[in-house]
Amino acid sequence: MRTDDINLVSFTSEHVDGALALSRQAKWPHRAEDWHMGQRLSRGIAAVDEAGSVVGTILMTPYGEDCATINMVIVDEAMRGRGLGRKLMDEAMALAGGRPLRLIATTDGLPLYRKLGFVAEGEIFQHQGHLGDLVPLGEVEAAAAGDFPAIKALDRAAFGADRGTLLDVLSAVAQVAVVRRNGRVESYGALRAFGRGDLIGPVVASSAADAKSLISALALRKSSSFLRVDTNEASGLTGWLAQIGLDHVGGGIAMRRQTGEAMVSQDARIFALANQAFG
Numbered sequence: 117m118r119t120d121d122i123n124l125v126s127f128t129s130e131h132v133d134g135a136l137a138l139s140r141q142a143k144w145p146h147r148a149e150d151w152h153m154g155q156r157l158s159r160g161i162a163a164v165d166e167a168g169s170v171v172g173t174i175l176m177t178p179y180g181e182d183c184a185t186i187n188m189v190i191v192d193e194a195m196r197g198r199g200l201g202r203k204l205m206d207e208a209m210a211l212a213g214g215r216p217l218r219l220i221a222t223t224d225g226l227p228l229y230r231k232l233g234f235v236a237e238g239e240i241f242q243h244q245g246h247l248g249d250l251v252p253l254g255e256v257e258a259a260a261a262g263d264f265p266a267i268k269a270l271d272r273a274a275f276g277a278d279r280g281t282l283l284d285v286l287s288a289v290a291q292v293a294v295v296r297r298n299g300r301v302e303s304y305g306a307l308r309a310f311g312r313g314d315l316i317g318p319v320v321a322s323s324a325a326d327a328k329s330l331i332s333a334l335a336l337r338k339s340s341s342f343l344r345v346d347t348n349e350a351s352g353l354t355g356w357l358a359q360i361g362l363d364h365v366g367g368g369i370a371m372r373r374q375t376g377e378a379m380v381s382q383d384a385r386i387f388a389l390a391n392q393a394f395g
């Protein structure tokens with residue numbers, strides 16, 4: 117099949133079944149529900165062959181006009197190395213308009229992203245497994261509906277872009293917890309079903325101690341489940357995550373294209389990603 121015979125069309129919920137087959141082929145753990153969530157929050161492209169099969173995918177998840185993430189970049193194994201990945205990236209970058217771009221690269225994707233001007237800014241560590249011995253650390257409360265404006269403000273300061281739409285979706289599907297001091301939300305974390313089990317993230321916290329309190333409180337709610345946490349180099353959490361039973365199994369390279377984004381807060385930092393697609 118030549119890439120000229122491939123149609124690039126807007127990604128809709130009708131493409132989820134085909135997309136799921138591609139992510140399974142790439143050994144990614146996404147469920148149909150994870151693709152649907154990505155599709156609802158994003159605009160994207162499906163590459164469809166003459167028989168109507170999905171042979172490539174890409175999503176662009178905008179955070180207002182502040183920035184966008186490029187994610188779910190997959191080309192069918194049988195179609196790789198013929199320029200389809202590059203075409204999908206060109207389309208997604210056009211969809212993003214002038215927004216600065218972020219992504220988490222796999223080893224497969226790195227050469228393509230480098231050629232397109234993305235620059236590495238740090239490593240992402242994927243931890244997962246079944247919880248070992250863990251005791252609650254620190255005071256953590258379930259978030260109340262009235263906490264969401266503060267949670268969104270905290271997230272925006274740490275992420276450097278407005279992820280309000282993502283947080284609206286998470287408020288419906290995730291268990292959200294906060295650390296509150298003097299009546300003020302200082303740190304938050306979320307747990308939701310994802311992939312093979314449950315995922316903890318985002319975690320935005322004013323200290324590593326708060327991040328550990330949130331992760332342990334959320335993890336203990338699902339102590340029998342398969343848990344995943346994607347963290348960054350700066351968090352300093354990798355050793356502790358391995359100690360509590362969540363092994364380091366891989367990760368990726370965080371990359372950005374186009375600088376000039378808002379400065380991020382030094383008070384609250386990202387300790388766990390929403391996932392590798394959403395940053």
Ligand SMILES: CC(C)(COP(=O)(O)OP(=O)(O)OC[C@H]1O[C@@H](n2cnc3c(N)ncnc32)[C@H](O)[C@@H]1OP(=O)(O)O)[C@@H](O)C(=O)NCCC(=O)NCCS
Nearest residue numbers: 189190191196197198199200201202221222224225227228
């Ligand atoms: C990453 C992926 C989407 C690339 O798709 P593809 O259709 O094979 O990509 P292309 O054929 O368009 O190649 C892209 C560019 O990277 C270059 N490239 C690819 N592999 C390379 C390598 N090992 N070293 C140097 N350059 C390489 C190609 O030459 C091409 O450059 P060009 O556009 O200047 O010619 C595909 O490998 C894939 O689906 N991998 C599994 C899922 C995955 O990891 N996705 C990335 C998620 S971040």
